[in-house]
Amino acid sequence: MHLNNQKRMTLPFTLFPHHIFLLILLLHPPPCPATGGGSWSLLLPSIGISAMHMQLLPTDRVVIYDRTDFGTSNISLPNGKCRPNSTDCSSHSVEYNIACNSIRPLMVLTNVWCSSGTLMPDGSLVQTGGWNDGDHVVRVYKSCDECDWWEVPSGLSQQRWYATNHILPDGRQIIVGGRQSFNYEFYPKMSTTETDFSLMFLVQTNEPDVENNLYPFVFLNTDGNLFIYANYRGILFDYVRSKVVRTFPAILGGDPRNYPSTGSAVLLPLRIVQGSVVNVEVLVCGGAPRGAYKNANDGKFDGALDSCGRLKISDPDPQWVTETMPLARVMGDMLLLPNGDVLIINGASAGVAGWELGRDPVLSPVIYGPDKPTNCRFEVQNPSTIARMYHSTAILLRDGRVLVGGSNPHDKYKFSDVLYPTELSLEAFLPAYLNPILSGLRPIIISPMTKTMVHHGERFIIRFQVSCLVDPNLVKITMVAPSFNTHSFSMNQRLLILDGVNTTMAVGNSHYEVSVVAPPSGNIAPAGNYILFVVHQEIPSEGIWVSIR
Ligand SMILES: *[C@@H]1O[C@H](CO)[C@@H](O)[C@H](O)[C@H]1NC(C)=O
Ligand SMILES: *[C@@H]1O[C@H](CO)[C@@H](O)[C@H](O)[C@H]1NC(C)=O
Ligand SMILES: *[C@@H]1O[C@H](CO)[C@@H](O)[C@H](O)[C@H]1NC(C)=O
Numbered sequence: 001m002h003l004n005n006q007k008r009m010t011l012p013f014t015l016f017p018h019h020i021f022l023l024i025l026l027l028h029p030p031p032c033p034a035t036g037g038g039s040w041s042l043l044l045p046s047i048g049i050s051a052m053h054m055q056l057l058p059t060d061r062v063v064i065y066d067r068t069d070f071g072t073s074n075i076s077l078p079n080g081k082c083r084p085n086s087t088d089c090s091s092h093s094v095e096y097n098i099a100c101n102s103i104r105p106l107m108v109l110t111n112v113w114c115s116s117g118t119l120m121p122d123g124s125l126v127q128t129g130g131w132n133d134g135d136h137v138v139r140v141y142k143s144c145d146e147c148d149w150w151e152v153p154s155g156l157s158q159q160r161w162y163a164t165n166h167i168l169p170d171g172r173q174i175i176v177g178g179r180q181s182f183n184y185e186f187y188p189k190m191s192t193t194e195t196d197f198s199l200m201f202l203v204q205t206n207e208p209d210v211e212n213n214l215y216p217f218v219f220l221n222t223d224g225n226l227f228i229y230a231n232y233r234g235i236l237f238d239y240v241r242s243k244v245v246r247t248f249p250a251i252l253g254g255d256p257r258n259y260p261s262t263g264s265a266v267l268l269p270l271r272i273v274q275g276s277v278v279n280v281e282v283l284v285c286g287g288a289p290r291g292a293y294k295n296a297n298d299g300k301f302d303g304a305l306d307s308c309g310r311l312k313i314s315d316p317d318p319q320w321v322t323e324t325m326p327l328a329r330v331m332g333d334m335l336l337l338p339n340g341d342v343l344i345i346n347g348a349s350a351g352v353a354g355w356e357l358g359r360d361p362v363l364s365p366v367i368y369g370p371d372k373p374t375n376c377r378f379e380v381q382n383p384s385t386i387a388r389m390y391h392s393t394a395i396l397l398r399d400g401r402v403l404v405g406g407s408n409p410h411d412k413y414k415f416s417d418v419l420y421p422t423e424l425s426l427e428a429f430l431p432a433y434l435n436p437i438l439s440g441l442r443p444i445i446i447s448p449m450t451k452t453m454v455h456h457g458e459r460f461i462i463r464f465q466v467s468c469l470v471d472p473n474l475v476k477i478t479m480v481a482p483s484f485n486t487h488s489f490s491m492n493q494r495l496l497i498l499d500g501v502n503t504t505m506a507v508g509n510s511h512y513e514v515s516v517v518a519p520p521s522g523n524i525a526p527a528g529n530y531i532l533f534v535v536h537q538e539i540p541s542e543g544i545w546v547s548i549r
Helices: 017-027 200-204 292-297
Strands: 039-044 053-056 061-065 093-097 102-106 116-119 125-128 138-141 150-152 164-167 173-176 183-187 196-198 217-220 226-230 233-238 243-247 264-267 270-273 281-285 307-312 321-324 333-336 342-345 348-351 358-361 366-368 378-380 392-396 402-406 426-430 444-447 452-454 459-465 475-481 484-486 489-491 494-497 505-508 511-517 528-536 544-548
Touching: 053 116, 053 392, 053 402, 116 164, 116 484, 116 489, 125 173, 164 217, 164 489, 173 226, 200 226, 217 264, 217 281, 226 281, 264 333, 264 489, 333 392, 333 489, 342 402, 392 484, 459 528, 475 511
Parallel strands: 270 494, 452 544
Antiparallel strands: 039 426, 053 061, 053 484, 061 093, 093 102, 116 125, 125 138, 138 150, 164 173, 173 183, 183 196, 217 226, 226 233, 233 243, 264 281, 281 307, 307 321, 333 342, 342 366, 348 358, 366 378, 392 402, 402 426, 444 459, 459 511, 475 494, 475 528, 484 489, 505 511, 528 544
């Protein structure tokens, strides 16, 4: 009913302004506390390449690469080197040194375009696939002052272009899907005869001419199975027996969420209580409505999805719960922050992923608090000035900043006469927890030292300092697995909240210690490198590298 069709309301008292205010309060729930926040800092105006893929390494450096086949980049290879059999003497991969804010060019040989990867337990990045001469190649980058990429020419049994990788409890990685590859394989392989295994789910979720299931969202569930989401639905998959264990309902609305209708997804923080994780939840946000890919190719740019679906995959009969983001977004990146919040950053508000197919950058990130009251979970952050469209990236750093780079929706580097010029800059988003005004509340880890090793299930002590400890029960210890980011998805992303709440003890002089237990198994936390944070009142310390063996 419309108000003008109704009789004018008569109120049994005179309205004063404060009554109106009360009335508004009654009609609308109180606004959520604190919106806005975070700040941006330009780190380097140009790193010479557009950051299509990024991985943080345990050496506190970031390996970054673009594709190799479009011509020259804006940074030369060192010592007058050129690409093999080519007049291209530019670099298509760099290593970013965080502490020095500097760049070193690297030589990646075959084409790594739209590839995937995983940080291995030994701290090297093992990257797989790409296009053309690179589609069966496995490449390894282990960080050191002089190190460079090396390649395993036929490391893959199938071509892998737009695939998703995940580290497994046995230390290998699984590589799932890719364009016209409805199967999965492992690296390294157990034997010379091991090849690949078919995955019908990828056939079922593939749409002719659109696909909508590339770069599937893959997470290791705490029961050892993989959660795989493609297009509009997910399964639980036993990769050892090659069996679908469970089929989850379609996401509400049934709109596609994977490339090219690119949304993003995270496994929400895993809280370990007495050696197990009770709740395992997946959050999928954004994407493009059905039909948007065809429309974008016809020059009509549909508004992006503003919905998220949250699914408790540990429930016997889970249903998607829909939540609405304050800003619609396609090609956004979802990152777990050290305190367990989810950052949604980069992307556009119309169109789809692909060359020239996105419109209207979303410059403001949004932070989602998974445990906040349902109407208060999203908080819009202060905007960047730089559009981060297709082929942009974002990763969490050990100091709690988020490194943001890339954006190149063109088939070559184009710096003028286009809507969204190729972006070579690197900037950082600083969540509000890094505000210097909070320094009295921010813990500083005293011990262990960074690069500590713990075993699964091992109890260990963390000592930290904080000037103004408000409540020892508001301290939590988190561990974040550094993820491989490309095309709006962070492979291997995982945050664990360790057992050991309520054990924080004062040991004098603003010093405290807390006794925690390392994640109990490789299903909960595959062996490898993690960043450990002490979080007090949602404000994280600078992290330390901890390796789980
Ligand atoms: C990259 O190099 C091209 C060609 O030399 C130049 O026109 C362009 O301004 C450079 N872009 C940046 C951002 O440095
Ligand atoms: C370069 O060209 C030579 C001669 O055609 C060929 O044998 C060699 O394999 C090529 N190298 C690469 C890395 O493509
Ligand atoms: C921690 O302590 C608080 C306050 O004493 C209590 O409410 C909470 O239940 C405790 N949590 C656990 C996991 O023991």
